[in-house]
Amino acid sequence: MNLFHRAFLYVTRKITKSFTLFLILLVISTLVLSGVAIKDATGTAALNVRQALGGVFTLQQNTDDPSKWVSTPVGNTGSQSYYDGEPLTVELAERIMAGTTGISGYNATYTNYTVPLNTDGKILELLESEDNGSSLGSLIAGSGDFNSTVSTIAATNTAYDSYFAGGYIELVEGKHFTTMDKNSAIMSSELAQHNGLSVGDKITLRMSEYKASMMGIDASKTKVEVTIVGLFRSTAKSTTSLSNWSMDNSIFTTLEVVKTARPDMGDESFERIQFYVNDPGEIDNIVKNVKKLPDLDPTDFIVSIDSSNVDAVMEPLANMNRLISILILLVLVVGAAILCLVLSIRMKERVHESGVQLALGISKKNIVAQYLTEVLIIAVFAFSLSTFTSGFVAKTAGHQLLDNTIADSVQSPAAKSLGTSMDGETFLGSSDFVPEFEGSNPLTKIEVEIEPVMVAGMFSIGFLMICAAVMLAAAPVLRMKPREILSKMS
Amino acid sequence: MGIMEIKGVRYTYDNKRNILKSVHADFEAGNMYAIVGPSGCGKTTLLSLLGGLDSPTGGQILFDGQDIEKIGLAAHRKNDVAFIFQSYNLIDYLTPQENVALTSKLPPLPILERVGLTKEEAKRNVLKLSGGQQQRVAIARALASDASVILADEPTGNLDEDTAIEITNILKECAHQMNKCMIIVTHSNELAKQADMILKLRKGELQIVDASDSNAGKEQKN
Ligand SMILES: Nc1ncnc2c1ncn2[C@@H]1O[C@H](COP(=O)(O)OP(=O)(O)O)[C@@H](O)[C@H]1O
Ligand SMILES: [Mg+2]
Numbered sequence: 001m002n003l004f005h006r007a008f009l010y011v012t013r014k015i016t017k018s019f020t021l022f023l024i025l026l027v028i029s030t031l032v033l034s035g036v037a038i039k040d041a042t043g044t045a046a047l048n049v050r051q052a053l054g055g056v057f058t059l060q061q062n063t064d065d066p067s068k069w070v071s072t073p074v075g076n077t078g079s080q081s082y083y084d085g086e087p088l089t090v091e092l093a094e095r096i097m098a099g100t101t102g103i104s105g106y107n108a109t110y111t112n113y114t115v116p117l118n119t120d121g122k123i124l125e126l127l128e129s130e131d132n133g134s135s136l137g138s139l140i141a142g143s144g145d146f147n148s149t150v151s152t153i154a155a156t157n158t159a160y161d162s163y164f165a166g167g168y169i170e171l172v173e174g175k176h177f178t179t180m181d182k183n184s185a186i187m188s189s190e191l192a193q194h195n196g197l198s199v200g201d202k203i204t205l206r207m208s209e210y211k212a213s214m215m216g217i218d219a220s221k222t223k224v225e226v227t228i229v230g231l232f233r234s235t236a237k238s239t240t241s242l243s244n245w246s247m248d249n250s251i252f253t254t255l256e257v258v259k260t261a262r263p264d265m266g267d268e269s270f271e272r273i274q275f276y277v278n279d280p281g282e283i284d285n286i287v288k289n290v291k292k293l294p295d296l297d298p299t300d301f302i303v304s305i306d307s308s309n310v311d312a313v314m315e316p317l318a319n320m321n322r323l324i325s326i327l328i329l330l331v332l333v334v335g336a337a338i339l340c341l342v343l344s345i346r347m348k349e350r351v352h353e354s355g356v357q358l359a360l361g362i363s364k365k366n367i368v369a370q371y372l373t374e375v376l377i378i379a380v381f382a383f384s385l386s387t388f389t390s391g392f393v394a395k396t397a398g399h400q401l402l403d404n405t406i407a408d409s410v411q412s413p414a415a416k417s418l419g420t421s422m423d424g425e426t427f428l429g430s431s432d433f434v435p436e437f438e439g440s441n442p443l444t445k446i447e448v449e450i451e452p453v454m455v456a457g458m459f460s461i462g463f464l465m466i467c468a469a470v471m472l473a474a475a476p477v478l479r480m481k482p483r484e485i486l487s488k489m490s
Numbered sequence: 491m492g493i494m495e496i497k498g499v500r501y502t503y504d505n506k507r508n509i510l511k512s513v514h515a516d517f518e519a520g521n522m523y524a525i526v527g528p529s530g531c532g533k534t535t536l537l538s539l540l541g542g543l544d545s546p547t548g549g550q551i552l553f554d555g556q557d558i559e560k561i562g563l564a565a566h567r568k569n570d571v572a573f574i575f576q577s578y579n580l581i582d583y584l585t586p587q588e589n590v591a592l593t594s595k596l597p598p599l600p601i602l603e604r605v606g607l608t609k610e611e612a613k614r615n616v617l618k619l620s621g622g623q624q625q626r627v628a629i630a631r632a633l634a635s636d637a638s639v640i641l642a643d644e645p646t647g648n649l650d651e652d653t654a655i656e657i658t659n660i661l662k663e664c665a666h667q668m669n670k671c672m673i674i675v676t677h678s679n680e681l682a683k684q685a686d687m688i689l690k691l692r693k694g695e696l697q698i699v700d701a702s703d704s705n706a707g708k709e710q711k712n
Contacts (some may be wrong), residue, residue, distance in 0.1 A: 001591050006584075013583040298546060356579045360566030360593045360635075480522075482563070483544035 007373035025382035028335035033390035035328035055280030085300035087269035107160035108270035113149040144210030154255040174199040176232030186252040189231035224260040343473035492518035499550040507591035511694030541661035542566035572632035574642035594634035622653035
């Protein structure tokens with residue numbers, strides 16, 4: 001009778017023992033395979049998300065560099081400083097587009113605040129939202145029409161606006177506008193509805209009378225009429241320091257409109273230009289190429305690679321990936337320990353049997369090979385079944401884990417980097433009237449799939465683990481001295 | 491010259507006390523030998539040496555005229571000798587047939603029938619057999635191997651008197667009919683009396699006692 005025959009008989013006759021070992025191996029292999037599948041799915045999802053979102057890099061003026069400021073004397077004693085670097089213009093954006101490959105589009109922005117009026121000259125009724133716990137509300141109380149101002153975002157192409165591109169808001173009616181579409185505006189459908197407005201209607205924007213009087217400007221002369229070309233809907237929660245500057249009260253329009261409504265801006269150009277890159281993997285190279293453009297002084301600008309969109313999605317994925325890796329390792333270590341322990345106990349129980357076999361002239365190698373074969377026979381069945389059970393476990397646990405990680409991860413507001421104004425009241429941080437998004441997550445599903453490679457890997461690792469465990473557990477048999485056999489047997 | 495020879499064998503555990511001082515013996519095929527002696531005198535130790543489970547501290551053990559150290563102890567264990575134990579030591583997940591077939595290519599059933607098992611019993615779970623039946627299976631397992639020497643350590647120690655006699659008869663018959671050299675360590679008078687030769691181990695030496703001398707068995711009880 002060869003060792004395979006003996007192993008087969010042991011496995012089939014000691015059904016309870018075989019079954020418990022089968023269960024142990026099934027649980028270990030199911031957990032490991034599920035873990036690997038989920039890990040793989042998060043990796044694929046991350047890749048897909050990166051490709052779907054594309055990459056963004058942002059150009060800003062290098063106003064922090066003192067050497068870029070020029071001082072001119074005013075009167076006898078005073079002096080006035082102004083920034084001497086190249087302004088952020090559409091012309092600059094076009095030049096960069098023309099000189100670099102891989103950029104799919106850009107949007108230049110400037111955010112300010114204006115008072116919106118309907119055609120009757122009445123201030124629009126703004127949407128109330130919860131205060132962000134800011135004390136600004138009480139600070140500006142009694143500041144005239146200041147609390148009727150709304151965030152007014154000058155854009156050159158709203159389709160490439162980071163709120164839209166990032167999926168925080170979506171166009172529900174009408175169309176996007178570019179610089180070609182003069183006096184266009186996009187507002188939230190909610191604000192429009194609240195004021196009985198729809199696509200095609202006109203509204204007027206003007207400077208806040210409170211602000212204008214402080215600067216000696218006649219607010220009525222800053223009025224500019226715009227046509228509503230599109231309506232958006234927020235898909236994510238956002239916060240601002242003041243209720244009137246919430247995303248749902250915000251209005252997108254062109255720079256000419258904002259400049260007319262805010263003559264105090266002077267000849268200021270855009271605050272930032274965002275460039276969209278199709279392949280995020282290429283973004284570093286593209287930025288390098290932009291800095292090398294001949295007709296551009298790279299020290300005039302701060303170029304930042306804005307990965308907040310991608311990060312918002314990648315962070316929960318990365319967290320999940322880490323968690324799964326730890327879990328897989330844990331299952332492997334604990335599983336191996338349990339396997340060693342169970343096999344050790346069983347081998348100890350079989351020392352007597354081993355002695356009998358040795359006395360019958362069966363070699364130690366042959367005996368240990370029989371024990372190994374027994375475990376491997378059971379493992380083949382357990383591992384095979386685990387390819388089915390893990391499919392189920394991985395899908396259920398994968399989606400549950402994803403939901404948890406997304407809910408748990410506090411995302412950095414993507415909007416923070418979007419726009420600040422160089423204008424602004426002294427008591428306001430310049431980003432106070434820019435809505436901040438909590439970050440919506442386009443990632444709600446991952447594709448968990450058990451692939452043949454994973455199964456093959458699990459079989460190999462599992463078999464290796466079993467070999468190691470059997471070798472360890474078989475130590476008492478391997479150490480057995482023939483002369484102990486008779487005294488132990490009798 | 492017999493099938494197994496012991497020449498001046500000395501044995502000591504841990505170099506302290508000589509369990510075996512100077513043992514000489516000659517065992518022939520077709521005979522049953524009984525080794526008797528007080529408990530702890532070294533009977534099992536001697537059997538271990540004959541079976542190649544350990545090497546003597548001094549002297550030689552020959553199988554078929556060849557030093558078993560030269561044959562190789564593992565090869566000697568595998569090919570030349572077979573053991574029968576007091577506690578049967580059958581493998582519990584194998585049937586009697588499978589236990590016999592463990593190290594033998596011979597058909598197991600005739601051998602099992604030869605030692606008195608029925609066909610039906612030959613297929614039963616070994617743990618559901620009586621002690622006598624289990625020992626019969628163990629004997630069959632030893633007989634089925636090619637070994638020409640069978641070493642049995644207290645084979646009837648766990649059995650009642652009637653069964654012990656039956657087993658003893660089987661062992662003797664097998665030795666005679668199958669030309670095996672049967673070397674048995676025993677406490678049992680009955681078994682010792684059935685042997686063709688009784689050898690008494692005392693103070694590290696082996697003495698031949700006439701099988702008809704019934705004192706051999708009685709002395710055991712001291
Ligand atoms: N592994 C061992 N190490 C040391 N002493 C042993 C060992 N095995 C047996 N002995 C001792 O050797 C003597 C002979 O033992 P043994 O051959 O089993 O006697 P018997 O079988 O005649 O009862 C005993 O005194 C026993 O204590
Ligand atoms: Mg003994």
